[in-house]
Amino acid sequence: MSRIVASSILILIVGLLSACISSKPFGSSVNETVVGKGWANNSVNAVIFRRNSITTYKDTQFTAYYDSSSHLVLAKRKLGSDEWEVNQTTFTGNTADAHNTISIALDGEGFLHVSWDHHNNPLHYAQSKEALGLELGEMQSMTGKLEQDVTYPEFHNLPNGDLLFFYRSGESGRGNLVMNRYDVSTKQWRQIHDNLIDGEGERNAYWQACVDQQGTIHLSWVWRETWDVSTNHDLAYAKSEDGGKTWMKSNGAAYNLPINLQKAEYAWEIPQNSSLINQTAIYADKKGNPYIATYWNQNGKTQYQVVYKHDQEWKRASPEFRSTTFQLGGGGTKRIPISRPQVLVKQKGKQTQLYLLFRDEERGNKVSMAYSPDLHENQWELIDLTKETVGQWEPSYDIELWKQRQRLQLFVQRVEQIDGEGLLEGLVTPVKVIEVK
Template sequence: MNKGTLLTVLMFCVITVNAQKLKKAKVSFVPVDTGWAANSVNTVIFRKNSLVTFGDTQFISFYDKDRYVVLGKRKLGTQKWELKKTPYQGNTADAHNTISMMVDGEGYLHLSWDHHNNPLRYARGLYPGSLQLTEKLPMTGKVEGKVSYPEFYKLQNGNLLFFYRDGGSGQGNLVINHYNTATKTWTQLHSNLIDGEGQRNAYWQACTDTKGTIHISWVWRESPDVASNHDLCYARSKDGGKTWEKSTGEKYILPITAATAEITCAIPQKSELINQTSMFADAAGNPYIATYWREQNTSFPQYHLVYNAGANWHTQNLLFRSTPFSLSGAGSKSIPIARPQIIAKERGSKLAAAIIFRDEERGNKASIAINKNLQKQKWIIKDLSEHTLGSWEPSYDTELWKNKGRLHLFIQNVVQVDAEGISNTAPQMVEVLEWQPDF
């Protein structure tokens, strides 16, 4: 039996098992309201966050049909949302211009929206739990004129970090700001944590763990062409983002450059390596990175898990895809699979992980691949939704998963046309998919 036939047989066996297990998945959907769906701006993976829980209250944000930012909140366990249409609009014709939010340790909502190489747009709630926002505010007033990919992360003490790119694709730098809840002020930790040296830029994904460590990983891009993505790199900070080190504990001399970065997995250019995916760190601080690329001398881009269990980096190729595609060019693209989200946890002495994704091969549903013991490469795939989600990519309530082990996904059927195109898709219902993981 040749390699291609063997992979086909293995994939058939996995899918057959999945069909039997799907009915057991305890999934529920909570409707919110209709929102913009003519491209993927509401559902791109780099929303940090689309959903966020503070105490027993969950917050949500999205663009409506008229491009206005809508905020909402509900008590967990209920289906009744309080929604508020803000006075703020975004250029929804560009799928990069997404909304990101977080709630700080005192219950104030922080929001950033509508960025792709343009001045900072930031506001926060008027009081704890408020959906009414301030006027647009500066943060530090430094390098805030050319912002892309705003992302909020919450620290263990309730303070916040704000990540964004200063500069353009292929020649940008990573900026990190810090918010102090006691003084309600922002300071800049780094104006250039990862230096593209005017030749490249880092496309990152990050997370904070329950011990307070900040983890960041990234691919380098040499030009605006996504095909120039290469190598998967890593850094972590144990002091709130001030100093950074490799997984070995070796201190970085800042800024980090291509010459000094720790490479977790060497991946050459033109490997269909996607950027801006996801990472997670479990209670022990083990980092997990989910992404996809095409390995050398193969035809199909496959989902991969890259993780470190304490001493070394490991890579698992999920090997279930059988459809080729190619990444090249600039702008938001129409891609047959979503960038993946990763969640993970310890199960006694074992490490378990799950990758959340969408794939045309499975009808563009919300799907999940689960491995209950990473010492074995045994992945079981389930579909969490039964209807198509078009060009959807998964984003989830990171705080709810990290603190309670409950998975809530932002769900909407959207259509992305290649190269920042706009489809004629009517507004579609925004929902929250709730699932209690069984791994």
């Protein structure tokens, strides 16, 4: 989505001044398991907008990836085990396009739902034949509505066992956000919104979503005016407390749907040509306060940014450790010096502990973490979680395991990405799950 112009961890116990960064060598508290070998000629297995690349139902963990023959592969294990049961399905994807990711989720009865291979094409969706099973049934429709032009499918779990399914209907620069809901009691999908965020035929929203522990859905997005990523601008926000039926601003004021450019609440105003990236991450703490992670250019450098709601105000924090800049422009999947970030939050008394997961060429393209023991004081520590490069990997993690047990496990695979949807040939690398303790 841009053209560029221009196993272990050492826990740091260092008192830092505001916005100071300390870097330590590889330590001893990361465990990894190898699931199998996956396609790595581009970044399709390891882009950030996979929801989910890895997920847990009770004591069973699932993951998915494309193998070297472009087949959809499903795998599962018991938590704590290093042994994975792996199943190569009969389904394949167009792995030459890094947009065509695999998303998975398990409903409240333990059935696996899988969607794969989408970039402005018809819906590909199937369910497991049995609870906790890796064998999929036939490809099927969800609602029969707006299923011909699907991009960026994402599953999200609701506390009652239902599922949400978000996707874009339309194209980059002129698309709308569709939202479906799966009722675990009736085993049926229904369309909640056919146009939740309206591009009005002139733009589209690149969004990210999360569901907090109370079941509130949080949604943030940037607008893009054309196919060109340089036209990304502004960071908007909405939330729903009734499963997605009605939506409101962060202060509780109701939205008149669909949300468009004029109606949106803006958490942070960012002009075009700021190298503002799209589709990053959002997380909400136990009090329902949202934290949005992204990056854009600031003071001559491209920096990671966290925009968050605190004391009824939108605030911004940044570790500000990067020393270089780049300019995003153009379309398609390109090679970018840094990954989009993931964000996780823990509350400790009055302190907000925040974890920012990323990959950066300045740090040798390793799996890295910027940790703030108290975000409100803008204190940061910087940690590398792997010794070796992970290429053009972007972070994704087991969201349900983190929400339920505060255990952080990441999907990791070294992948490459040549500029402009380019491909390497014959690159196959291990698919791993690593746990950060």
